[in-house]
């Protein structure tokens with residue numbers, strides 16, 4: 001009997017999901033080799049967007065597909081969009097959640113051959129929650145025991161064994177914990193914005209653009225002056241929108257869309273736009289305009305560096321209006337009020 005069970009154990013196959021995450025690793029220490037680039041997507045649409053090169057592309061260069069390892073802080077990539085990330089799944093947490101199913105199956109004494117095997121060959125009547133694997137056991141079994149230790153930080157044995165069924169998603173969410181929501185997700189991930197504008201906006205609201213101040217700090221640039229106006233240190237606060245150039249572009253955008261606030265910093269403006277009593281569509285048009293402005297300012301700054309050329313405020317404004325109109329005309333929602341439609345047509 002024991003021999004049959006051991007044979008069964010040897011034949012145990014990983015599911016396709018598990019295999020993709022675990023690979024062919026037999027060291028028993030790391031879940032995913034740090035050299036493997038691996039990103040699981042929340043859904044097919046996200047995957048398709050990456051394959052099509054948007055919205056994670058900028059000037060046709062794919063920016064975001066890079067190595068994700070335990071040593072690297074991939075946290076901001078892996079948070080959900082409401083929490084400020086790109087919505088990719090954290091592969092390490094997902095891996096624990098997938099394999100946690102076996103921990104649960106043993107804890108809740110599921111009635112199947114596999115559990116009988118485990119009990120007979122390994123656990124042998126010991127308490128599962130305090131069980132420690134002996135040397136010389138299969139790497140796969142060691143892995144499950146390690147996952148149990150990870151899950152102990154989140155659940156008690158009594159909690160886990162009381163679940164009638166196991167949900168990978170629920171366990172994943174628990175492992176990731178409640179992350180604070182950010183106030184800018186609706187602005188950044190607005191469907192009416194041009195995809196590459198969204199990505200640059202996402203970097204901007206988190207102050208992650210490689211501004212001249214940052215380049216000077218790491219010795220790549222000798223000066224920290226703004227590349228557009230040469231009048232201030234070029235950090236995110238200056239660029240959005242203290243810089244005299246970007247401030248004028250900002251006024252131009254406000255005049256065009258009829259935005260009445262006097263708020264002048266990016267985050268203050270986003271908070272104002274979020275609270276303003278306008279329809280969802282009007283807000284989305286505001287957000288699309290703002291994202292286009294952010295992109296345009298960053299592009300002007302890059303053009304100044306690479307091509308020694310900065311478009312006039314008028315030319316930049318004209319381009320922003322044309323791009324925003326074109327984008328929204330292409331993806332305009334079906335259900336918008338006549339009033340909103342008239343307003344948009346008048347822009």
Ligand SMILES: [Zn+2]
Pocket residue numbers: 226227228229230231232238239242243244245
């Ligand atoms: Zn400036």
